[in-house]
Amino acid sequence: MITIKRIASDLKLDISTVSRALRDDEKISEKTKKKVKEYAKKVGYIPNIFASYLPKGKASLISLIVPDLKHPYYSEIFTQIEKKLGDKGYILQLFTTSFNEKNFEKVIEKSLSLRVSGLIIAYHKIEDLDIPFVLIDQEKIDGYDKVSIDNFYGAYEGVSYLINIGHKKIAYITDIYTTKEREYGYRKALKDNGIEINENLIIVRNGRCEEIGYNEGLRLLSMKIRPTAIFCGNDFVGIGVLKSAIKLNIKIPDQVSIIGFDDLPITSYLPIPLTTIRQPMEEISKFAIDILFKKMNNSEKKFPAKIIKPQLIIRDSTAPIYNNEKKYIRN
Amino acid sequence: MITIKRIASDLKLDISTVSRALRDDEKISEKTKKKVKEYAKKVGYIPNIFASYLPKGKASLISLIVPDLKHPYYSEIFTQIEKKLGDKGYILQLFTTSFNEKNFEKVIEKSLSLRVSGLIIAYHKIEDLDIPFVLIDQEKIDGYDKVSIDNFYGAYEGVSYLINIGHKKIAYITDIYTTKEREYGYRKALKDNGIEINENLIIVRNGRCEEIGYNEGLRLLSMKIRPTAIFCGNDFVGIGVLKSAIKLNIKIPDQVSIIGFDDLPITSYLPIPLTTIRQPMEEISKFAIDILFKKMNNSEKKFPAKIIKPQLIIRDSTAPIYNNEKKYIRN
């Protein structure tokens, strides 16, 4: 590998002169700069980030820690953040944890070992750290240095919409990793509209979301008195419920309305495009980066949690209950 | 940040002794090792990868370059490789290119700047590089230092299966980024079975795969004499075609058979689980890493391309043509 030293000796210059020339330092004459840059290009010099880290004390690296990259939510977050940080001259270092706290600790240590300038952490929680960090995708949205959507509000809005279009028998299905806030939003919307909560219609299961959705969908929709709407804790559950309704030959949205949560790209391409609650990914990444950079330039400060309102996206999987075949309405 | 120097002075030892103690060097007495390690832990010492890179000349970093992480194929590849490299003590540095060659050049340079020990490159091509690399997800599978599936074989197998169960009018739909090999496999299978190729049934479009599948599916399935099977260049196209058939109320698989390609996780959770050609992701990542490490330990050698056979996964979207309602068979 070509080093600055090599260029210096070839050009009979001092390494400091070469270093400054390459970085356009004003002290160096234009003639020398030109000569050095051209020669560096010719011999294929590539600066060594490791070597420059030491005197500078930073390497413009930022870590992103997510639980599972296969989830479209996190790969979208990565894509957004990588783009935005790239524009600022930073390199994004991605780690995944498989939702495992032991792994989380390990990747935190790796990040520290890499002396990253900052950390963006999704899903996991951490109290404090010697370096700037932001949390995203959090259960609780109070406190500091967090960016998250208002899950409670999103679910409340979704369920309110269902109630407004005439639904009363509304089920809630999700997996154990879904934030409880969504369930609370569901409960509150029912309560505020004077609908009694039926605990048998609130289903939280451990397992693969699509399977939970499919199995519980089959079960609920086979009941004699079945729900007219199913609010899903996330889109994957929604995909499973959709499949169960199609399997049972129950028409969507005429006989059952389904709402998902997250607005994954796939939802709009499903056989029946899913009504869902959109997480504004671009805003989330934008605010996360904003806060992180403020903390990086202002290390002592804490920034109050940024709460973003999710948005109800109405597609084809929901309809007013008046459209339903009357025989299916038992309530 | 705590450094080795600090530990040395606190413990009244030389930095070299501390360094060796932390790395379990045999020259150091057990007593000193214990004392150093305990103190290091107590004060929260974290080794500086940048500092140790210099004398060692390596940092155990490997780059993975993929075009688009939002595609489940690439996020699965990342997940597999991150896991396997983590076990070997390497850190995986991920870059995406958005299918853009300019971006690709940039991330190659960033990788070199990070002095990675090796590169795993998906989709993009590169002739040679001063550091070890492997290509995956490649169009052409001859040559060296590549791991890829046999796309031709996969398509040939899929289409042969359709022919074996009685289909003759088989369409092919895909987007422009799909490797041509799949189309060739489709053509060869038809040819080898004495079925004339109808160029109107071979559709390659630019755009979002699901939309291509949906729009072209609608078009093909609305024809008076419509195909009895549609072979899709990838699963996303398949998802679109599935939607179009459901929209037109054409029964799958009774009235039309659909095959995808890749076996994305979602395919088995679709309302009609998709028959598809599986890319064995684990094998691909395993071989990629094997070749990369062989090259890293044996820099001059080149390794012949590793070709992996994909596997036909039969689900619910395909059926023998004999099951089809006779009135729809015109051929």
Place this chain on the structure above:
DNA sequence: TCTAATAATGCAAACGATTGTTTTTAAAAA
């Protein structure tokens, strides 16, 4: 108890860059 052998630790150079300070060179003023 003294010497030899070995174990344990310290010393110092090195990795490739950056940067404050000094020296040299060139240009401007006298």
Place this chain on the structure above:
DNA sequence: TTTTTAAAAACAATCGTTTGCATTATTAGA
């Protein structure tokens, strides 16, 4: 032409580790 000043380049220390070699401490053998 000489002196002063500014511009350009060189010098040298430094960042936090690693590692070959020298030195010191300890143990064993005579």
